[in-house]
Amino acid sequence: MPPPGSTHSKHEQHGFQSNQDIMVGEFSSESGINNLGLSQTSLRNMYEDEDLISRALSQQRSVVGFPIARSNKVLDMDRKVEKRLKEKIILKNDLVKEMIAELIGTFVMVVLGCGSIAQAVLSRGILGQIITINAGFSAAVALGVYVSGGVSGGHINPAVSFTMCFFGRMKWFKLPFYVAAQFLGAFLGAAALFGAYHDALMNFAGGELITYGENATAHIFATYPVSYLSVPNAFGEQVLSSMFLLLIVFAIFDDKNWRVPKGLEPFAIFMLILVLTCALGMNGAAMNPARDLGPRLFTALAGWGLEVFRAGNNFWWIPVLGPVVGGVLGGFIYIYGIEIHHANPNPGQRLQKLEEKHEISVIIFYPEETD
Template identity: 45%
Template sequence: MGTTSFLTRVRGLLRIRNQLVRECLAELLATFMLIIITLSSSAQKTTSFEMKGNILTSYLGGALAVMVGIYTAGGISGAHMNPAFSFAMCLTEQFPWWKFPIFVVVQMLGSFVSAGAVYILYYDAIWHYSNGTLTVSGPRETASIFATYPADYVSIPNGFLDQVIGTGVLILGIMSIMDTRNKAVPKGLEPVVVGLLVLSIESSMGANCGCPMNPARDFGPRLFTYVAGWGPEVFSRGNGWWWVPLVAPLLGAAVGTYLYQLFVTFHYPEEDSEILAEQGSIVLVNTAIDPDTRMLTKEKDTGETVPAGYPPAPRASSTASPTAPVTPLKES
């Protein structure tokens, strides 16, 4: 009873009513979960001689991390965790452009902090494996635990194309999973299916450059390695590779988005807009938010906390690297 009262008092003190702040906090936590599991899998594969070379373990960790991140904040912020996905949602008018830079900053911050947490977690292992020298290249390099680097035989143009194709497949796959007008995934299992999608892409397209497909996943940890002691080589290795995982996934997101529109959503039969709202794909814009107070309408009237997307649609999707309430993909 005392514990319950204590938690109630703490909740009363710390509860945030501003919807945007709540979304940012959830997005920060989801991104943190995604990156800490992903990088920890990579650190374990690199520094453990028993597991060295076990790439599948690293890929599996990354895929499961996506699933965990979506379950962490999918119903609050949509759990984008990836600027490329946020960009795709803006292109389909499922997410407002003014929120895009805010979410990118939050995602970068989450990935930077999680890289620091992984460094602390594997501090002894990293220094033992590297023989006391933090290097970006060579047989005992450890920089690739945190950021991606192309294989020696991969050129910048080939690596750029690799990221456009990989991210395009990722976004196209996520859109098909979230589109309930298509072959709907059972409600609640969308994060699992997206995780399997990520695993399939990493297993088939990861050899060239590690399949970042996420500007935040790559740049945040890369920036951490720069300030933590690996030095400026983290930006110069691979003929200045660092900018490719920042730019190419955004282009890939646009390609994947418009391919799905062109080949699938443009050709749905005309239906009543209310029916489409019930059957539609995803929702990343909370239309119930009062523009003046940034609070949900019901919350403002009653002081009661309600989940994002209130009132819930009949077939609300909680999906993957994205979600929230429900609206169909724009057929523009």
């Protein structure tokens, strides 16, 4: 039964049904909408036409004692206020947007990636093993790329940014800003993870924060070598793993190769990091100066002390310099071993190929910028 005080009829112009819909023009201020107890939201769901909304709201004087009659002028003013607020919040500088994206993407990678290590270490293997660490860190890298890729390219790694600049795919003036954002994101990520696992860290070794030994926890945040590893071997391992990283990243985003479908690039990155950590991860396989040095600096300040820099014959510089050298080497091998040998289609064929694939490279290869 319809509620008292309401009138029902067919209205073919707007598609109202006689047993469900209500004619706005037949409402009265005393017995119509107020008696029905309809809210503004209900009216907006019922009427898609803006004029019908305004007519209905102008007759609805109050609901549960609150005046809500609104005119078109008020609605327009609300929209203008919302637009002005949005214009004030939105950043205008593209470089600042890219820096924020790199910071957040690196933050995500460190919190989730190092968090997978923390869960395994602090539970003494009960809640995690090497497979969960490798899979967790690989997924963390992929998610960091998903977060930042559409804005900054999703580098989240100074070695990637340096390689892009070295081969002319990003302007050099952006490099220090990208690197600063990545290091800051990694530092903040380590701080957030330390806060999340503070009580577990304090309980793990009786309140001590240790760098070496059975109860060591510093390796949750940064990479440390095994005791027998020499400096040349450690450096070579970082160069080799980072070489494969950039070589395959260049392949993933090469339009003329078997390029990954748009939107699935981070999944390919996940597979890449997973196989690298499984094959070349015996010493942590940092492959990322920000991921290693940022959290290492945090641990030095948080209570582990400067021993985090002296460990492993001053190992700390190897995960910083090694990935940069390896990244350039990997980019060189791909560009001059694969990329330059692609056949060059005529412009029409190239355009048709891009239209068929419905994808544009946004994560690694940047278009030429105009000042």
